[in-house]
Amino acid sequence: MINKITIEKFRKIETPFYYYDLDILRSTLDVVKKESDNSGYKVHYAVKANSNPGILKIISSYGFGADCVSFNEINAAIIAGFNPSEIVFAGVGKTDKDINAALKAGIFCFNCESIPEIEVIDQLAAKQEKTAQIALRINPYIEAHTHKYITTGIEESKFGINTWELDNVIKKLSDFKSIRLIGIHFHIGSQITRMSVFKSLCARINELQLWFSTHNINLEILNVGGGLGIDYENPDNDPDFHEYFSLLNEFIDLVPGQELHIEPGRSIIGQCGSLISKVLFIKNGSNTIFAIIDAGMTDLIRPALYQAHHKIENLTSSGNIYRYDVVGPVCESSDTFAKYIELPETVRGDIIAIRSAGAYGEAMASRYNLRDLPKSVFSDDI
Ligand code: LLP
Secondary structure: OOOHHHHHHHOOOOOOEEEEOHHHHHHHHHHHHHHHHHHOOEEEEEHHHOOOHHHHHHHHOOOOEEEEOOHHHHHHHHHOOOOHHHEEEOOOOOOHHHHHHHHHHOOOEEEEOOHHHHHHHHHHHHHOOOOEEEEEEEOOOOOOOOOHHHEOOOOOOOOOEOHHHHHHHHHHHOOOOOEEEEEEEOOOEOOEOOHHHHHHHHHHHHHHHHHHHHOOOOOOEEEOOOOEOOOOOOOOOOOOHHHHHHHHHHHOOOOOOOEEEEOOOHHHHOOOEEEEEEEEEEEEOOOOEEEEEOOOOOOOOHHHHHOOOOOEEEOOOOOOEEEEEEEOOOOOOOOEEEEEEEEEOOOOOOEEEEOOOOOOOHHHOOOHHHOOOOEEEEHHHO
8 A cells, every 4th residue: 555645755756666665575574584584494585576776785684695697686686785605696598707707706506507507617617716506407397377478397498407307417417526516496487376386396396306315416405496476466465475484394395404495586575666657648549548657668568578467556536437548658559557447537647556566677677769767766765
């Protein structure tokens, strides 16, 4: 809920902008901290969900690690206060430049997705006279039941090492002198709302863990990735971290001394962010009314790219209800936030909130049409 006092303050700020309610962020982080302290699981925040420096600073102050996919993310995380020794580096296409910089920075672990990648990390680590710790990202072949673009753990996905390659990987590992295998890593997709999916993942991890132990490989770390979804219909609902941690606790068989790592992104930052915009024009179509707002797909691409649903609220009207297509100013029809949705009577100048936009919102903004990047506003500062 965005309260009346805040809405009055919005009137004085140039739109569009991302508004972050830091009380919501902190209360989410308090819950995650409590659950991770109780369970002993290590949290690496997935920086790709939101790399705003102010946000990273708050998250790092909770003592979490960071999951990064480029050296720029690693650098942003270090600047924000994350300890390099608690940073993992993931991604199917790490460049030599990024691998070298990550080795220099002394990160905790590379999550590796192919044999050629491990070979390159070994060579580059050898040149720096270092040993790189690695985890194998394994494709567990589990359907995440989410949008196909964010499903990552099924057969012929570009992600992860196939289980039929594992024998070969193990054989090769002894050739790599500058690599130390410390664990296995998984990430099957994002915006996962069926808890049974995580249960299947746990069962698969237990099987793989057995496979490694029969090959006399001791895994220090099991990393289950991220993926916990949020309730886009009800932006004021928090993700159920207790259920998630309890499920992991019940279904993953950790061996003594082994650590469990998780990489939540969306579930941490999604619900505290809203994209705030103003209505520019109301325009009648043949069968619809368009509310043209000053935020576009360049500010929030999720509806255009994944047909994602975000709840839209008119914060400044309480008139009769009509139906609108809420669209942005960018020169393509995909620049549509929602079709035929109910809003109170909407006029030029009304303030619109697109909710649940904290994750993969600002982080995916672009300058298409040479539009300005959206600014960010923190509740603490207004
Ligand atoms: N770990 C790895 C290896 C990942 O690839 C991701 C996200 C995460 C953790 C964090 O997942 P989360 O907890 O946020 O679901 N742009 C898309 C989402 C892409 C997710 C990519 N990987 C969207 O807007 O829905």
